Amino acid sequence: MTVAIVGAAETTELGRIPNMSQIQLHADAALNTLADAGLKAADIDGVATAGESPVAIAHYLGIAPRWVDGSSVGGCSFMLHVRHAAAAIEAGYADTILITHGESGRSGVGRGGGGGGRASLPAQFEMPYGPMGPTTMFTIGVLRYMKRYGMTHEQLAAVAVVQREWAGMNPRASFREPITVQDVLNSRLIAYPFHLFECCLVTDGGGALILVSAERAKDFPHKPVYMLGSGESVEAPMISQMKDLTSSQAFRIAGSEAFRSAGISHGDVDHLMVYDAFAHLPIWGLEDLGFCQRGEAAGFIEDGNTRPGAKLPLNTNGGGLSYMHSGMYGMYALQESVRQMRGTAPAQVPDAEISVCLGVGGMFAASGCIVMGNVAP
Amino acid sequence: MANTAKRPRPLPQPTPETQHFWDGTKHGELRLQRCVDCSHVYFPPRPLCPECSSRNVEVFAASGKGKLLSYVINHRPHPSFDSPYAIALVQLDEGPTLMSNIVDCEQTPQALLLDMPLTVKFEDHGEVAVPLFRPA
Numbered sequence: 001m002t003v004a005i006v007g008a009a010e011t012t013e014l015g016r017i018p019n020m021s022q023i024q025l026h027a028d029a030a031l032n033t034l035a036d037a038g039l040k041a042a043d044i045d046g047v048a049t050a051g052e053s054p055v056a057i058a059h060y061l062g063i064a065p066r067w068v069d070g071s072s073v074g075g076c077s078f079m080l081h082v083r084h085a086a087a088a089i090e091a092g093y094a095d096t097i098l099i100t101h102g103e104s105g106r107s108g109v110g111r112g113g114g115g116g117g118r119a120s121l122p123a124q125f126e127m128p129y130g131p132m133g134p135t136t137m138f139t140i141g142v143l144r145y146m147k148r149y150g151m152t153h154e155q156l157a158a159v160a161v162v163q164r165e166w167a168g169m170n171p172r173a174s175f176r177e178p179i180t181v182q183d184v185l186n187s188r189l190i191a192y193p194f195h196l197f198e199c200c201l202v203t204d205g206g207g208a209l210i211l212v213s214a215e216r217a218k219d220f221p222h223k224p225v226y227m228l229g230s231g232e233s234v235e236a237p238m239i240s241q242m243k244d245l246t247s248s249q250a251f252r253i254a255g256s257e258a259f260r261s262a263g264i265s266h267g268d269v270d271h272l273m274v275y276d277a278f279a280h281l282p283i284w285g286l287e288d289l290g291f292c293q294r295g296e297a298a299g300f301i302e303d304g305n306t307r308p309g310a311k312l313p314l315n316t317n318g319g320g321l322s323y324m325h326s327g328m329y330g331m332y333a334l335q336e337s338v339r340q341m342r343g344t345a346p347a348q349v350p351d352a353e354i355s356v357c358l359g360v361g362g363m364f365a366a367s368g369c370i371v372m373g374n375v376a377p
Numbered sequence: 378m379a380n381t382a383k384r385p386r387p388l389p390q391p392t393p394e395t396q397h398f399w400d401g402t403k404h405g406e407l408r409l410q411r412c413v414d415c416s417h418v419y420f421p422p423r424p425l426c427p428e429c430s431s432r433n434v435e436v437f438a439a440s441g442k443g444k445l446l447s448y449v450i451n452h453r454p455h456p457s458f459d460s461p462y463a464i465a466l467v468q469l470d471e472g473p474t475l476m477s478n479i480v481d482c483e484q485t486p487q488a489l490l491l492d493m494p495l496t497v498k499f500e501d502h503g504e505v506a507v508p509l510f511r512p513a
Binding site for chain 1: 386387388389390391392393394395399420421423424425426427428429430432446447448449450451452453455457458461462464465466474475476477478486491492507
């Protein structure tokens with residue numbers, strides 16, 4: 001397959017543009033380029049940018065992409081985006097990719113890259129109201145979920161209890177002592193309705209991965225773990241602008257793309273990881289991936305379906321709630337999926353052949369989903 | 378809530394695309410945008426419709442009425458707020474959602490009831506006025 005450029009344009013004006021902030025320069029160039037190509041934003045399914053976050057650009061333009069690239073390596077970032085985009089199109093990850101640039105280099109209006117400065121949209125429309133990072137923003141939709149679906153405080157607490165069971169089997173987990181629902185509800189209130197044990201740990205750590213072609217993989221010392229499929233997406237740079245507080249658009253797009261590209265269905269999945277910065281994330285993940293119907297995931301966890309020995313082992317390292325959480329936990333979720341596929345996890349799921357690993361970025365701002373297997377595809 | 382013994386709340390710095398919103402709050406209006414082509418009402422401000430990509434959009438004064446969509450009550454210390462205080466999401470009658478604080482109301486789960494009707498109220502900080510909401 002070959003890939004072609006079918007739209008190209010610059011901002012309406014060039015030079016000194018004090019009446020546009022940096023994000024609007026991206027948008028102005030994007031709208032001109034869409035017009036040049038005879039396309040609407042709704043036709044775009046891939047977004048790449050540097051200088052601003054691809055989350056901010058996609059949301060600003062009203063795009064729900066299934067491929068994003070925020071590679072930011074300086075002035076040549078857009079050459080990389082073109083290259084990545086070509087590979088993505090050839091791989092079927094996206095069909096119609098928009099690459100944007102905008103920079104208020106002279107006027108310095110709304111400049112601050114990834115959300116810095118008092119002029120960014122989050123600084124104007126969220127920070128005045130006193131949010132204090134993830135504990136007060138990631139969690140802000142949970143009362144709405146409770147009202148819509150009848151989830152109880154006990155059910156939310158049960159997520160932490162079950163994950164502690166897994167952590168108890170893992171010598172490297174930070175917290176291993178068993179806890180009860182009452183222990184969780186008795187722990188300190190951080191941001192109602194969230195208690196301390198429903199919030200992730202803050203620890204130090206790291207992780208890394210090496211990938212080679214499947215052909216070469218059998219020449220290495222460990223059992224190969226194959227990437228069977230993947231997906232990605234973004235939604236909004238502000239929690240207040242989620243389309244539906246009780247469901248993540250990025251989870252839904254990344255998850256369905258991962259299942260589609262892997263050619264698997266839910267019954268094929270032996271092991272699941274869902275990035276759990278807070279106790280509600282596995283609930284959102286189970287529903288947005290389609291393992292549970294809307295409103296049923298909390299009961300599914302409370303009933304023990306994700307416990308050791310049950311039908312859908314979830315967050316088997318103990319998760320961000322009990323294993324570790326350095327800030328960007330996604331790497332540790334991937335490491336546990338690899339261990340499970342190698343058959344070397346401390347809490348090994350017997351005969352597991354397919355693992356799904358769902359990550360979150362920002363506060364439901366972005367998602368990536370990887371399907372791994374230990375049988376050569 | 379914002380307390381004289383504390384630092385003032387972090388204040389926004391308008392950009393050309395958001396200036397109409399912050400001019401509105403100074404004049405006691407909550408201003409939204411509507412697409413002239415497809416009628417979509419949206420927030421936060423930008424001179425293009427996120428539904429259909431049209432640049433043909435207009436600013437209008439919203440009713441200032443909405444309902445409590447969701448919230449958390451922060452219990453950790455904040456330099457500008459007395460804990461515990463609620464950080465809320467408001468669903469405006471016109472459709473868009475925004476973050477705000479709920480004033481003239483106890484900051485407790487018993488007083489803050491989801492779907493309770495709210496009305497906007499502006500807190501003046503000289504350069505800018507910040508939209509807050511109180512029970513209607």
